[in-house]
Amino acid sequence: MNESLLLRPAAPGVWELVLNRPGCHNAFDDALIAAMIQQLDNAAHLLDLRLLVLRSTGRHFSAGADLAWMQRAAGYSRRQNLADAEQLALLLRRLDQFPGPTLALVQGAAYGGALGLVACCDLVVAAADARFCLSEVRLGLIPATIAPYVLRALGPRQARRYMLTAELIPAREAERLGLVHLLAEPGQSLDEAAAPLIRALLRNGPVALAAAKQLIREFAYRPINGPLIEDSARRIAELRAGAEAQEGIGAFLQKRPPAWEDEDVH
Incomplete structure (x- = not known):
């Protein structure tokens, strides 16, 4: 069993897909990406699933790509590198086109590819101190596979700023830009903040x-x-x-x- 990713029931009709690598701030590598693709396929066939919640354990939603994985991928052949990148692209597409509603609960940092996961979800609830960043250019990279979803969420004008500057986007600004739909109040848990949205979805x-x-x-x-x-x-x-x-x-x-x-x- 892959303990770095959990698919579990949370309430009648509600299942959670949980990133569970708090020791590395839920950074994802090729193994976690493959597991997420498989679990999204599994979740899509659950007869009692009416809402999929994407969340994570620990202080941060996800730091994005695991740098050890990225360094390892730099030594791949061109064909291996392309196949590796295509897996992340496939994950994003599967999440974006998941048949039921999806809700991301975001605490702490959501950087790089993690911001792409957030942009693929139908609804996003963030903690008041959450922060987002398109950090790829600081590493000499570009946010290529997540770009279709980020551009759709932010629009090209705002993407020009944040993809080129790699500035931090505070939760309140992310809400203003439309990346986040709802902010938890200070001291309010993400579950408490999301509860009205979940109730609304389950009525439909x-x-x-x-x-x-x-x-x-x-x-x-x-x-x-x-x-x-x-x-x-x-x-x-x-x-x-x-x-x-x-x-x-x-x-x-x-x-x-x-x-x-x-x-x-x-």
Whole structure:
């Protein structure tokens, strides 16, 4: 069993993927990346999973890439180096396209590739003292594999600043920039801060949530034209005829909770 990464149930419908290398500030290497890819695949097939929470143990969310791993990779052949980088790219894609909602809970530092993981999650709650950094250029590197997700989260104008300066981004600024959705109050735990968001997510239809994620991913930045409008009509028509929508509409009209809503979710 790989104790550096844990996949565990946290509450009905909620599973946690936990980075568990506090001794090295949850820095990730090729082994942890491979384990995360495998566990994301496992989580995607859990029938009772309705929300995946990405979090870590210790003082810091993650320091990013393990420098010992990066130094080792420098000695790889070009083919080995490319294959290694492609694994991180695959991890980011799997997290970004995870079928259910994803929520990152961030404490302490989230540097380099860890900021990329955060940018891939649907929702982000950060501690008041959390800090973020695109630190790659300080090491003579670039944030290449995380760039598509960071650019989407920050926009190219802000990315120009933070990718080029490698400045620290305090939690409050990360919230203003849109990287973080919600900040915990001083003295408030991340679990307490995230609880209202989790309750809100668990009230919603699982099929609809997955379809909404796909809708955002495939509609963002597309021109509003005939094909897009036709596609939008097809999607709502198909969902409306489905069992989940019929249950949701029926529950609303009958003033009762839908079948997917746990009685404790209020």
